[in-house]
Amino acid sequence: MESYDLIFDTTANSRDVSDQVVTPEQTLAPSIHLEGTPSSIATPMRVLNDEKAVANTTSREKMCECLAVHGIKTTDKSNYLKQYLICIFQTHVLLTYRTRSRKAWLARGQKNASNQVIRVASEEQGREVRRVRTLAIRALYALGLDYGLVRVAVQEGNQLAIMDVNPAPKLNKEMESAYIQAVREYVCQIPHAAVDLKRVTLGADPEFMMRHSNGRLVMASKYFPRRGRVGCDAIWHGQNRMKKPLVELRPEPTTDPRELVIRLYRGMMMATRRVSESNIQWLAGALPHHQFPLGGHIHFSGITLNFKLLRALDHYLALPMVLVEDRRGIGRRPKYGFLGDFRPQFHGGFEYRTLPSWLISPTLSKGVLAAGQLIAARYPELTATDLVDVSVQKAYYEGQKEELQDRAVRLWEELTLLPEYKTYKNYLDSLASYLFSGTTWDESKDFRISWKLPPYRR
Known part of the structure; x- marks a missing residue:
C-alpha cells in the first residue's frame, strides 16, 4: 500500500x-x-x-x-x-x-x-x-x-x-x-512531546501476595483494608468475594523516582506492622501463584498519552525485563502483561500495566521507575521499531530470552545516549547490570530479604 x-x-x-x-x-x-x-x-x-x-x-x-x-x-x-x-x-x-x-x-x-x-x-x-x-x-x-x-x-x-x-x-x-x-x-x-524529566509525575500500585511456609495462600484481606496506602486488590479468591489475596502498595505520586521508592518502602514498613509473622513469605514477580498474576503498574501524568509513548515503554522497559524474569512468569501473558496495556486515570494521566511486579528488589524498583520517567520524557527521540515484527512480539510473549538479548542490549545503549540518562545514572547503570547479568529472579523467594524488611529469614 x-x-x-x-x-x-x-x-x-x-x-x-x-x-x-x-x-x-x-x-x-x-x-x-x-x-x-x-x-x-x-x-x-x-x-x-x-x-x-x-x-x-x-x-x-x-x-x-x-x-x-x-x-x-x-x-x-x-x-x-x-x-x-x-x-x-x-x-x-x-x-x-x-x-x-x-x-x-x-x-x-x-x-x-x-x-x-x-x-x-x-x-x-x-x-x-x-x-x-x-x-x-x-x-x-x-x-x-x-x-x-x-x-x-x-x-x-x-x-x-x-x-x-x-x-x-x-x-x-x-x-x-x-x-x-x-x-x-x-x-x-x-x-x-518531549519534556523535562520533572514534568513527568510518577505514581505506582505494585502488587504482591503472601504465602505461608506450608504453601497455603494467605489472604491479604485478613490484614489489610480495601482502600489506603496499603490495601488489597479487588480480585477475589474462589467463590467468596470477601477473600482477596493480593496486596497493593499505593504511594503518593512524585516527580522523583527515588522519593517514590522511599514511599514504597514506607508502605512496606506499614505492612510489616500488620503482618509480622516470619513464616509468611512475601512474593513478587509475574506469577508466583498459578492463579494470581501480579502487576507492577506505573502511573504517569504531565505528558500526553499516545501509541508512540506506549511502544517506547514496551521496547525499552518490557522487553529488557524478560531477560531476568522467572520462567514461570510466562504464564501471566497474554491475558495479563500484554504489550501496550494501559488504563486512563481520573487525574488525567494513565496507568501502564504491562510490567510484572518489580518489587523483587530495590535495584529493580529504583531502576524501573527511573527508566520509566526517562522514557516517558524523551520518547520522541527514541528510534526502536522492533515490535512491528511479529516474531519479536512472539519472543516477548513466550519469554525467549536468547532471541531478545541482543535487541535489549542495543535498546539500552540507546537510552544511555540521552543527555538526561546521567540524572539517574547510578540507578540505571545498576538496573542494566542486573538485566544483562544472565541471572533471573526467583518468584518463590521472600522479597523482604532484599529490602531488609523485618522479620525475614535467609
Missing part, C-alpha cells in the same frame, strides 16, 4: 491536511510520513501506520496470526449476532457504529434481513460498548498501527472477536472530519 507524505505544519487547516492524506477514492491513506519535522524527532514519531505494520493487515491470515500472538480472538464474517465499527486514532475512539441486533437464526445463513448501521453516541458507556472499544484499541495496537477502522463481532454468550482491521477505510464525511482533526492534533503535539 502506498504511503502519503504530509508536510509538517502546525498551522495547517483541515482542507490542507485532507488534501494530503485522503486518497482520490475517498479512503484514508494507509500510511502517513510527516515531512519537515524538527531534527530531534525520531522516525517512529514521524510515521503514522508504519508500512511494515500495514503489511500485517494485507491478508486475513497475517492479521489473525498477529492478533493470536496477543491472545486476541478473531472470527470470520458469518459468525456474529451484531457488529461494531470503531474508528480509532491511537488511544482515542473517534466514532462508534453498530449494526442492529440480529436474531440467532440470521447468523445461520439467512441473508434477506436488514443490517442497518447506526451511530453510537460517544457518551454511551454501557459495558458492551466499553468492552468493544477497549478490544478495538488493543487490536489496532497489536498490529502496530496508529489508526484504522476495526470491526468487532458480538457473538453468542456476549463473546467478542475481531472481524477485520482496515488501515485505509472508506470515509464518509463524519469519519473524514474526525480522522483529519486527530491528525492535526497529533501534528500540533509533536513540538511539545
Whole structure:
C-alpha cells in the first residue's frame, strides 16, 4: 500500500491536511510520513501506520496470526449476532457504529434481513460498548498501527472477536472530519512531546501476595483494608468475594523516582506492622501463584498519552525485563502483561500495566521507575521499531530470552545516549547490570530479604 507524505505544519487547516492524506477514492491513506519535522524527532514519531505494520493487515491470515500472538480472538464474517465499527486514532475512539441486533437464526445463513448501521453516541458507556472499544484499541495496537477502522463481532454468550482491521477505510464525511482533526492534533503535539524529566509525575500500585511456609495462600484481606496506602486488590479468591489475596502498595505520586521508592518502602514498613509473622513469605514477580498474576503498574501524568509513548515503554522497559524474569512468569501473558496495556486515570494521566511486579528488589524498583520517567520524557527521540515484527512480539510473549538479548542490549545503549540518562545514572547503570547479568529472579523467594524488611529469614 502506498504511503502519503504530509508536510509538517502546525498551522495547517483541515482542507490542507485532507488534501494530503485522503486518497482520490475517498479512503484514508494507509500510511502517513510527516515531512519537515524538527531534527530531534525520531522516525517512529514521524510515521503514522508504519508500512511494515500495514503489511500485517494485507491478508486475513497475517492479521489473525498477529492478533493470536496477543491472545486476541478473531472470527470470520458469518459468525456474529451484531457488529461494531470503531474508528480509532491511537488511544482515542473517534466514532462508534453498530449494526442492529440480529436474531440467532440470521447468523445461520439467512441473508434477506436488514443490517442497518447506526451511530453510537460517544457518551454511551454501557459495558458492551466499553468492552468493544477497549478490544478495538488493543487490536489496532497489536498490529502496530496508529489508526484504522476495526470491526468487532458480538457473538453468542456476549463473546467478542475481531472481524477485520482496515488501515485505509472508506470515509464518509463524519469519519473524514474526525480522522483529519486527530491528525492535526497529533501534528500540533509533536513540538511539545518531549519534556523535562520533572514534568513527568510518577505514581505506582505494585502488587504482591503472601504465602505461608506450608504453601497455603494467605489472604491479604485478613490484614489489610480495601482502600489506603496499603490495601488489597479487588480480585477475589474462589467463590467468596470477601477473600482477596493480593496486596497493593499505593504511594503518593512524585516527580522523583527515588522519593517514590522511599514511599514504597514506607508502605512496606506499614505492612510489616500488620503482618509480622516470619513464616509468611512475601512474593513478587509475574506469577508466583498459578492463579494470581501480579502487576507492577506505573502511573504517569504531565505528558500526553499516545501509541508512540506506549511502544517506547514496551521496547525499552518490557522487553529488557524478560531477560531476568522467572520462567514461570510466562504464564501471566497474554491475558495479563500484554504489550501496550494501559488504563486512563481520573487525574488525567494513565496507568501502564504491562510490567510484572518489580518489587523483587530495590535495584529493580529504583531502576524501573527511573527508566520509566526517562522514557516517558524523551520518547520522541527514541528510534526502536522492533515490535512491528511479529516474531519479536512472539519472543516477548513466550519469554525467549536468547532471541531478545541482543535487541535489549542495543535498546539500552540507546537510552544511555540521552543527555538526561546521567540524572539517574547510578540507578540505571545498576538496573542494566542486573538485566544483562544472565541471572533471573526467583518468584518463590521472600522479597523482604532484599529490602531488609523485618522479620525475614535467609
